[in-house]
Amino acid sequence: MKNLTNERLKEIIAHRSPSLRWGEAEAMARELLVLRPGEVAAVTAESAPAYLLGLMEQVKACNTPEELRELRSRVSLSDLNTAIGSIDQAIEKLSNL
Incomplete structure (x- = not known):
């Protein structure tokens, strides 16, 4: 997951995909953005x-x-x-x- 850019993580959050189960990918993207240095x-x-x-x-x-x-x-x-x-x-x- 380190290879994901902040922009890609924001895209994942903004554009939910029907293939995402229970918002897991969205939740992971939010968590990664929070954990990254500003x-x-x-x-x-x-x-x-x-x-x-x-x-x-x-x-x-x-x-x-x-x-x-x-x-x-x-x-x-x-x-x-x-x-x-x-x-x-x-x-x-x-x-x-």
Whole structure:
């Protein structure tokens, strides 16, 4: 199972197959993703607004659920968490003015 990429594990989770028994493969994929070390975020506090705006544009451009699933499989959770955390910090600073 070490040869499975994070992207492939996310695909297994997103696209249930009738051949999967009792969700075993889905559960295994989720567990493997949790156990793997996290990816280093490529998004910084400075690039967070542009990253989120670009992601919103990509979501708007999706015309089918399949396109949206494919986009979701490419989004890095660490990048998304960093971007949202940066925006939250900025909002908190503005609220304290």
